[in-house]
Amino acid sequence: MQEGGDKQAVRPRQRQRAPGQEKRMRPLPVSSRRKPEFRLANKVALITGGDSGIGRAVAIAFAQEGCDVAIAYWNEHADARDTQVLVEAEGRECLLLPGDLAGRAACVRAVRKTVEHFGKLHILVNNAGMHTPQETLESISERQLKRTFAVNVFACFHLAQEALKVMKRGACIIQTTSVTAYRGSAQLIDYAATKGALVSFTRSLSAALLDRGIRVNAVAPGPVWTPLIASSFAPKKVAEFGSDSPMKRVGQPEEIAPCYVFLACEDSSFMTGQVLHPNGGEVVNG
Secondary structure, eight states, X not given: OOTTOOTTOOOOOOOOOTTOOGGGOSSOOOOOOSOSTTTTTTOEEEEETTTSHHHHHHHHHHHHTTOEEEEEESSOHHHHHHHHHHHHTTTOOEEEEEOOTTSHHHHHHHHHHHHHHHSOOOEEEEOOOOOOOOSSGGGOOHHHHHHHHIIIIIHHHHHHHHHTTTOOTTOEEEEEOOTHHHHOXXXXXXXXXXXXXXXXXXXXXXXXTGGGTXXXXXXXXXXXXXXXXXXXXXXXXXXXXXXXXTTSSXXXXXXXXXXXXXXXXXXXXXXXXXXXXOSSSOOOOO
């Protein structure tokens, strides 16, 4: 690393005539990193909802960067085994952790088993989520409301609480929120509310963990082609899904995964409390 590589270096008093010369700065600005290959070498990540969709794409992308992964999922065992095969094809290990993350016990178990197996945990990706479309607010039952928040929000709290017992300086947490957190959704009112909660959780937790050297960021995807879409909406809506985005198409999980790689590695070392927006071109405030 070139001179000035210490991010905490003291900068002595100095003045230059505008526009200035970089070679006269002390310390020198850091302008280059090591080659990007294996940006997550020897790291361990726990990815919830890692059996399919965005979670699977993130697991594969992490493995390609040298990271071993544990994937927590509900009961989609065949999909989870397929993800495991794909991760192992990249030369990395993939631990399968089935369980209903709506309960705190399953969240605690997922973290503990990850640490027991790999001996460490560097990255937590809170990606698991659910939604159930309803035409009106009155149609959302108390049972649906509680479960949507349990899976989408409470699990993120429980997982982070347990992970922070073992995470060290340099670790990171990444949440999956949604474009619906910013523009809402008439048919996914409870879901959009949970994703808005995750934005606030990300910002608040990032501030709380600054002194511990643990970064917290989020990704807010737009329309993405995942099993959740195919299993939630009527056939006509599924066929048209994503066509109203500025790019006039649905996104693919592999187009979203690079955001997680960026937030997990040192390339984003100066970012915390932020949200990335891979959404096909929709401009949102946040």
